[in-house]
Amino acid sequence: MSSDRLMRIHSAEFQAMAERVLRVTELTSRLNVLPFEDEEGKAELFEQILGRPLPARVTIYPPFYTDHGLHLDLAERVFINQNCTFLDYAGIRLGERVMVGPKATFITVGHPVDPEDRRGWLSGAPIDVAENVWIGAGATILPGVSIGRDAVVAAGAVVADDVPPASLVTGSKATLRRRW
Numbered sequence: 678m679s680s681d682r683l684m685r686i687h688s689a690e691f692q693a694m695a696e697r698v699l700r701v702t703e704l705t706s707r708l709n710v711l712p713f714e715d716e717e718g719k720a721e722l723f724e725q726i727l728g729r730p731l732p733a734r735v736t737i738y739p740p741f742y743t744d745h746g747l748h749l750d751l752a753e754r755v756f757i758n759q760n761c762t763f764l765d766y767a768g769i770r771l772g773e774r775v776m777v778g779p780k781a782t783f784i785t786v787g788h789p790v791d792p793e794d795r796r797g798w799l800s801g802a803p804i805d806v807a808e809n810v811w812i813g814a815g816a817t818i819l820p821g822v823s824i825g826r827d828a829v830v831a832a833g834a835v836v837a838d839d840v841p842p843a844s845l846v847t848g849s850k851a852t853l854r855r856r857w
Contacts, residue, residue, distance in 0.1 A: 681802045681821060683789070691799070694745065694766055701726055701746045709740040727751075748785075752808070767801030767820060775806050778814035778832060785820050807842065 684690055708722040723737070724730050726746040731737070735751050738759040743749055749763050750770040758779040763769055767785035771777070786801040788794075802821030806812070810824050813832035824830065825842030835849045 682800070684799045684801070686797055686799060697747070698744045701743060704746075705740075705742055711739070713739075748803075758814075768803035769806075770803070771806045772808035772810065772826070774809045775812070776810070777812045778816065780815045781812050781818070782816070783818045787820060 684694075704722055704726050708719060708726070711718045711722070719737075719739070720731065726743060727749060728747045732751055732753045732755070734754045735757075736755070737757040740760050741757065742760075742762040744764045745766045747765075748768045749765040750768070752771060752773040752775070754774045755771050755777075756775070757777045758781075760780045761777055762782045762784075764782075764784045764786055769783050769785060783804050785804055786799050788796075789798050789800055800820070804818050804820065805823040806818075807824060807826040807828070809827045811829045812818070812824075813830055813834065815833045816830045817835045818824070818830070819835070819837045822836050822839060824836070824840040825844070827843040828840045829845045830836055830840065831845065831847035833849070834847050836846060837850050840846050
């Protein structure tokens with residue numbers, strides 16, 4: 678799924694994605710029960726999950742969750758703490774030296790808001806995180822968000838809009854936007 682588009686559920690594209698999700702769920706469940714010191718086992722599973730070896734000096738502490746894996750682009754020296762989730766079908770890029778706190782969630786796909794379309798379609802947009810960003814514990818990054826270089830996303834923040842470079846964002850943003 679590319680930037681800001683819809684995918685019909687039950688289409689061939691959706692079926693291929695669903696098959697990949699099942700495969701990656703199986704791989705991450707195996708990853709998450711390995712002994713912490715089994716570096717070789719973790720590297721092998723990450724290569725299968727991501728479709729390529731982890732870049733140099735990337736650190737990921739399990740448990741780790743992703744639904745697709747092939748669209749998760751990690752630069753060198755990325756640090757991902759435990760219990761993070763990456764729903765990456767529409768694409769997630771983490772630039773060099775990005776730090777992600779425990780229980781952070783990155784979501785690139787969802788469903789349309791209108792009830793008539795909700796069960797028939799998936800919507801999605803990529804997430805782009807520039808270099809040297811810190812994502813705090815429990816933060817949620819929503820589809821289509823870009824986070825600028827050197828920014829900080831505070832613990833528990835819900836990020837629905839782009840974050841400028843060298844800035845701090847905090848808090849949730851649940852605001853009434855529309856009624857039907």
